[in-house]
Amino acid sequence: MPPSVPIVIIGANEKSSSPCFNGPPSDVVADGGGVSYKAGKKPLQTLTRIAQRTSCLVRLLLLAILLLLVLVSVLLAVIIRIDNSREKYPFGGPAISDVRPGLPPVTENPITTKKPEIKTCTSKGCVRAATNLLNAMNQSADPCSNFFEFACGSWNHLHPIPDDMASYGTFAFAREQVRLQLRVLLESNEISPSKSINMARTAYRICMNTHQLDQLHSSLLLTAVDELGGWPMLSGKEARSDFDLKEGNEKSHEFLTELLASSRKHYGTDIFFQIYVYADAKNTSRNTIFVDQGSLSLGRGSKDYYLNETMFSTQINAYKKFIKAGMKILASDAKITRDDEQMVTELEEMVKFEIEIAKIIVPEDDRRNNTRMYNKKSISELYGLLPQIDWLKYFTTIAPENMTDYFTNETQVIVTEIEYLKHAAELLSQSDARTIRNYALWRVAQSTMKFLDERFENIKQDLMRVITGQQMRSPRWKECTQVPATFLPLAAGAIYTREHFQLSDKYQAMEMIQNLRQSFGELVHENDWMDATTKEVAIEKAGKMINNIGYPEEILNNTQLDEKYERLTLAPQDTYFTLMKKAVLWMQEKEFFKLEKPFDKTEFDVSPAVVNAFYSPEKNAITFPAGILQPPFFSGEYPKVVNYGAIGAVIGHEITHGFDDQGSQYDKDGNLQNWWNEDSLNGFNTRKSCIVEQYGNYAVPHTSLRVNGKLTQGENIADNGGVKEAFRAYQKYIKSNGPEDRLPGLQEYTNEQIFFLSYAHFWCGHKKDAAAIQQVLTDEHSPELFRVIGVLSNLEEFSKAYDCPANSPLNPSKKCRVW
Structure with a gap:
């Protein structure tokens, strides 16, 4: 049932409301951006001026069309009646004397009883609705054989x-x-008495500032990579020697916990598992924390792409090409010289690791029994399911500072997929530390690339061409209208x-x-x-x-x-990347504050x-x-x-x-x-x-x-x-x-x-x-x-x-x- 399309997924499986109609196809990356639409050939302002000049003509034209429709209806009715009469009396109507003997013959047709006249609605709304339906129909199709073609054949053509x-x-x-x-409303220069409405317009303008993006290139993402402890596949350096989950030592758990918590808190990226706050399903008067299974880079429900190599090798090869192209851009910006063969080797190992994750993810069609997915646990019990994570530290890191006391080992959470967490623990214990870190940093980079310059949009489009068939990028304004709708939805x-x-x-x-x-x-x-x-x-x-x-x-x-x-402040001088980080932090705090309130x-x-x-x-x-x-x-x-x-x-x-x-x-x-x-x-x-x-x-x-x-x-x-x-x-x-x-x-x-x-x-x-x-x-x-x-x-x-x-x-x- 997919929602409005988020730009950054915070608590990706939050069940706030299930969208009931097909959204735009996923753009397959963790940022969740969707397909947008083709722009007109002329600037919107020109179209607006033309529309203003022609509004009177349009109204006259609509009136003329309406009158013409009524006239055609009348003519059709007359023609049908004449045809029916000719079919019964091919040489004209019978003489009255033929049916009433003794009267002189006459040439006029007999007076017949009129059929009830079909009343037709001629209001503007009826004409508009009829036009929509008529222009869509293929009336040559048999409605009892394929009603979709009958109702929509012309529209699709x-x-x-x-x-x-x-x-x-x-x-x-x-x-x-x-x-x-x-777009028109967000591009307005009007200053609203509402701070949040002004911030919505600011968010749109920041997104549209491609000049600033071209100047910054990927510098802000590269800084983020350093803050997260480095990316071996990018730098060529070794991963931290104590980041070895095979040994199960506490230091390795500490570093993994720190990496995953920082990725979630500052970039909205859940790795290996997902956390969200929503109603306790068995007591909906209160909110609680849910721990769900992880996601894949190609989107929710995409595990078949990873597991059916025969059918989907083209898609996986395009995915690998996307990763490699992104790494090359980042390495060039960072002035890092990497051995191409070594990078490809590490890339292949990383994708193999994600394939192993795909194997343990529970398919969406097996996730429809909500009772099975309701497993109340304490935080202390999570250590027995996925011991590589210091769970108490994880929650206190991602939560707002004034909420850290909320979390203790006795704090209750709902685990949706018990077996997944157990399998994830086993996979992490068997996997190479360098590969784990490479994958974690890739997920952060992937989810934040859309906040960088158009080089990253171009390589994503190459992937989209294969995954969805989309042939070219959408105009930037279409993406940017979604930014305030996502980060400031009510504004x-x-x-x-x-x-x-x-x-x-x-x-x-x-x-x-x-x-x-x-x-x-x-x-x-x-x-x-x-x-x-x-x-x-x-x-x-x-x-x-x-x-x-x-x-x-x-x-x-x-x-x-x-x-x-009131806790969110966006400024015109913010970069797009900074806007994202501010919004992610604010949305996350808002989510956790719900734990202190009724649902x-x-x-x-x-x-x-x-x-x-x-x-x-x-x-x-x-x-x-x-x-x-x-x-x-x-x-x-x-x-x-x-x-x-x-x-x-x-x-x-x-x-x-x-x-x-x-x-x-x-x-x-x-x-x-x-x-x-x-x-x-x-x-x-x-x-x-x-x-x-x-x-x-x-x-x-x-x-x-x-x-x-x-x-x-x-x-x-x-x-x-x-x-x-x-x-x-x-x-x-x-x-x-x-x-x-x-x-x-x-x-x-x-x-x-x-x-x-x-x-x-x-x-x-x-x-x-x-x-x-x-x-x-x-x-x-x-x-x-x-x-x-x-x-x-x-x-x-x-x-x-x-x-x-x-x-x-x-x-x-x-x-x-x-x-």
Whole structure:
């Protein structure tokens, strides 16, 4: 379920909110940067001036198009009636005397009873929504054979993937609009009364200062390397003689602990294991510390790249080339002469070491049982799992100075992967000290390279070309808009929402949520596989969900907003590297301070400028940032059928996440406990297995891979339930308010058919083959194609709307239903 894209990962597995829609493909490096978008050929300021000059013409053109659509509709209706008449009476209408003997013949056609006229909506919102759908459709495709092609074929044909992207779709289009809007706002010279808003603009400008980056080159990273004790692979020097974990002496443990703690505290880089602070899953009134398994350089879920040499040798070779190129740049800047052959030898040993780490990492599809991953331990017990770390020293080093007394040997932590830590201890004890240090320093360098000059961006792009298919770098401004959105998410969100979000949209979204909840409750009541008591608990949980819509209210108040960032100070003279270090330290302190406070279930902990949606099981909360509440997914001017088909399905998706294979493990208060009757749980597991099998049989086009049904089951359950709930909610709306007029240009389609078109339109798009492979390996979301046909093939309502023959591809005899 992947979030807004972080620039530096702090507590990478923090479960604050699970993002529910495919984010941009990972850029495979530990900094987590994402794919950005292609810039226009003219400067934005020029476009703005042109738009201002032509706004009147645009309005006139829209009016002319609207009138033309109405005229065409009328003409079509007349032509159809004439054609029908000619088919029945090819030589003209019968003489009245032919049907009423005794009357003189006449040449006029008989008066016939008029068919009910189809009412068409001609409002601006209807025209806009119809245009989006019409321009996307390939109406020559059979909707019962491939509805994705029917709904999106033209969109995908007319929108080739830009060279600076690995995929492109309506979701990416919406993200690009938000970035463009943020860019204009961040480039403004306006001085805000809010300190944090000014810092957001400062962060953007620092990132854009490429002249300063070119002057500094890699000097700040080289200083960091020295402060961390040196990098043997770069300098050619020996590692510290007492940094030998094979001997298990206390000095070696001390140096390793110091290296890992400093890497985490100052550069946000977790090595060998990850630490984050979040709610205690079995007592969500409090926060606690989690110790999780480590990550890999190629990103979360990427272990197959390391372990399947036959299939992914190209990717691993590109990764090695990336490391070597980075080392050469650093050596040149440091004026170090290294024997190339020796460096390559050490590089190969380091990659072999990471392959061994990949072997012990638990696959993501085996990490869906949250009870298995809840293992409460004291800090003293961690020494028995990974003895090479002085755990008490580690925690007191990375925590704020005034919190060191919080940590004792009796302090409780939650360990998610017991066996991983044991295997990591064994690997460290068997590995060469030089290789361990080389790997640790590489992870720090890799995560901070993006804060250096463009030479490092160029070599990363060479890697991206192989891993995702992205052909060229994105314009720098696209990366830089993400900097304030990551480090100062609420400040960036304040800039965005104050300018681009309507309060009325928030109220409409809240009304839709209420309707979707009622629909979910009805589906629970009607199913035949849950006992009455479990049904009541499920409905109560849905009713208790916390709604975070658009933005938190405090970002509209400058004083309250600035209180969120009172311990962070960014100055215009800061370098990009310094900005990163300041932000990392501040974010880490903020994280640890939560240990002294109750868990805040109402916290809006993502940027309102994010185009995504989230569900948090520990909060039992759904979050819809302002960024996703926009066209083409939602508009207060759209007809309800379009809104319910798109954002309504998203809302239903989030509600259903509370009852997917993972969310179902938590109660209404967000606590990890079983609230299921045994028979009901068995019924749920049976239906869940159907979903796993269905999606696991989908072959991903242009690859030799199939969808991982086990990894994607939570998102697939949420997709299926979300669309069903949204359709039911729309039907209830019609019953209460009467039928809506049809869309202009699409009058031949019923509004039930338009609902499913709107849903599919949400997922229009395509991706490079390499990106498709990466998604299957690393992402818990199914490819967009299967998010459409997989869901609709399970819905009787769809087959009825499009009159799909029995056993046609989208009306199979076997259908999977969970909710």
